Amino acid sequence: MRRRWTVIIALLIIALGVFLNYPTSYYLEVPGSAEDVAKFVKVDNKTVKNNQFYLTTVGIKKATNLSLFLSRFQSHVTAVSSEELTGGVSDEQYLKVQQFFMQNSQNAAIVNAYKKTNTSYDxxxxxxxxxxxxxxxxxxxxxxxxxxxxxxxxxxxxxxxxxxxxxxxxxxxxxxxxxxxxxxxxxxxxxxxxxxxxxxxxxxxxxxxxxxxLITDPKAKIDAGSIGGPSAGLMFSLGVYQQLTQEDLTHGRKIAGTGTIDTDGNVGAIGGIDKKVVAASDAGAQVFFAPEATGENDMTNYELAKKTAEEMNLSMKIVPVKTFDDALNYLKSTV
The missing domain is CATH 2.30.42.10 (PDZ domain)
Structure with a gap:
C-alpha cells in the first residue's frame, strides 16, 4: 500500500513539474544586455579610440506556466502575448520586419554622422x-x-x-x-x-x-548580427561619428542609450526602456540617453527611464534627447 502511494506521489510530482515547465503562448520581456557599439561599427581606415558607447537590448524569453506566474511579482518583467509581440504575423515574417527596420536604422545612423562631419555620401x-x-x-x-x-x-x-x-x-x-x-x-x-x-x-x-x-566615402559598415529592430539608431550614429572624427567623446565614461533615428537626426521612442535602463546599469554605465518622445503608458521614454532609475536608486545619469545634436552637445559639454 505504501509503495502504491509512493508511486502516485512521484507521478503527481512529475506531472506538476511538466505542467509548471510547459511553454505557454506568452513571452517575457526582460532586461537584456549592453553591447559595445565598436563591435558592430566599422569605418574604413579609421581606428576606435576609447570607444565606450553601448547600445542596450530587451531580452525575449518564451514563458512557461511557472515563469508566467512568477512574472506578476517581478520588477521590469513584462508578459506579452505572441500577437502583441509580433503584431499577429508569423515568427519568420516578424524577424524579417525587424531586419528591415534594423537596416533602415543603420543607414539613417550613418547618414547622420556623415552629414554632421561633412563627409561624402549618397x-x-x-x-x-x-x-x-x-x-x-x-x-x-x-x-x-x-x-x-x-x-x-x-x-x-x-x-x-x-x-x-x-x-x-x-x-x-x-x-x-x-x-x-x-x-x-x-x-x-x-x-x-x-x-x-x-x-x-x-x-x-x-x-x-x-x-x-547607401554609398559612402570612406566606406562605413554596421553589422548588428542577431540584434533586430531600429532602437539602436542613436548609439550607432554616435559610434560612426566618433570613428569619423577620432574625437574622444566619452572621456573614460561608459555611455549607454537607446532611441530610433531618422535621416534628419530626430530621435524616436522605443519600447521596454525600463529594461534597458537595468541592462545599462548592470554594465556599469554612468550616462544613459533616453528619447524625449512619448512611449509606453503615455509617458516619454525619458520620464519612464528616470522613474526607473529613481526607484532603483541608481547613480547613472538619465539624459533626455530629442535629436542627435542633443546627445552630441551633451557629450562635448560634459566631462
Missing part, C-alpha cells in the same frame, strides 16, 4: 519594401513580405511619401498596377485600392519601409 531611393499586407487588401494573395514596390501605374517615385501621396489621390476601389521586384525578377501585379481603417484615406493596405542604397 543615398539612392530604390522603392519601398513590403513588410505586411492587410488581410482586407486586394493584394493580400499576390504581394509578399520582402517584395519591393518600384512603381505604380508606370510612375516611379523619389521617396515613399510621394508614392503614398499618389495612391491617396486615387478613388477607392480604383484598379492599379504595381511594378514589383521579387528577388532578382520584376513582376507586375494588378489590384484595387481600398480605404484604410486607420486614416480613412485611400491606400493599398500594406505596411511599407524605404528600400535604399
Amino acid at each position: 543615398q539612392k531611393y530604390l522603392g519601398v519594401n513590403v513588410l505586411q499586407v492587410d488581410e482586407r487588401s486586394h493584394f493580400v494573395q499576390s504581394l509578399k513580405s520582402g517584395d519591393v514596390i518600384t512603381g505604380i501605374d508606370g510612375r516611379h517615385f523619389g521617396q515613399t511619401s510621394d508614392l503614398i501621396q499618389y495612391v491617396s489621390s486615387l478613388d477607392e476601389n480604383q484598379q492599379i498596377k504595381l511594378e514589383v521586384k521579387r528577388s532578382d525578377k520584376t513582376i507586375e501585379l494588378s489590384g484595387k485600392t481600398m480605404k484604410l481603417q486607420a486614416t480613412g484615406k485611400v491606400g493599398i493596405g500594406v505596411s511599407l519601409v524605404d528600400e535604399t542604397q
Whole structure:
C-alpha cells in the first residue's frame, strides 16, 4: 500500500513539474544586455579610440506556466502575448520586419554622422519594401513580405511619401498596377485600392519601409548580427561619428542609450526602456540617453527611464534627447 502511494506521489510530482515547465503562448520581456557599439561599427581606415558607447537590448524569453506566474511579482518583467509581440504575423515574417527596420536604422545612423562631419555620401531611393499586407487588401494573395514596390501605374517615385501621396489621390476601389521586384525578377501585379481603417484615406493596405542604397566615402559598415529592430539608431550614429572624427567623446565614461533615428537626426521612442535602463546599469554605465518622445503608458521614454532609475536608486545619469545634436552637445559639454 505504501509503495502504491509512493508511486502516485512521484507521478503527481512529475506531472506538476511538466505542467509548471510547459511553454505557454506568452513571452517575457526582460532586461537584456549592453553591447559595445565598436563591435558592430566599422569605418574604413579609421581606428576606435576609447570607444565606450553601448547600445542596450530587451531580452525575449518564451514563458512557461511557472515563469508566467512568477512574472506578476517581478520588477521590469513584462508578459506579452505572441500577437502583441509580433503584431499577429508569423515568427519568420516578424524577424524579417525587424531586419528591415534594423537596416533602415543603420543607414539613417550613418547618414547622420556623415552629414554632421561633412563627409561624402549618397543615398539612392530604390522603392519601398513590403513588410505586411492587410488581410482586407486586394493584394493580400499576390504581394509578399520582402517584395519591393518600384512603381505604380508606370510612375516611379523619389521617396515613399510621394508614392503614398499618389495612391491617396486615387478613388477607392480604383484598379492599379504595381511594378514589383521579387528577388532578382520584376513582376507586375494588378489590384484595387481600398480605404484604410486607420486614416480613412485611400491606400493599398500594406505596411511599407524605404528600400535604399547607401554609398559612402570612406566606406562605413554596421553589422548588428542577431540584434533586430531600429532602437539602436542613436548609439550607432554616435559610434560612426566618433570613428569619423577620432574625437574622444566619452572621456573614460561608459555611455549607454537607446532611441530610433531618422535621416534628419530626430530621435524616436522605443519600447521596454525600463529594461534597458537595468541592462545599462548592470554594465556599469554612468550616462544613459533616453528619447524625449512619448512611449509606453503615455509617458516619454525619458520620464519612464528616470522613474526607473529613481526607484532603483541608481547613480547613472538619465539624459533626455530629442535629436542627435542633443546627445552630441551633451557629450562635448560634459566631462
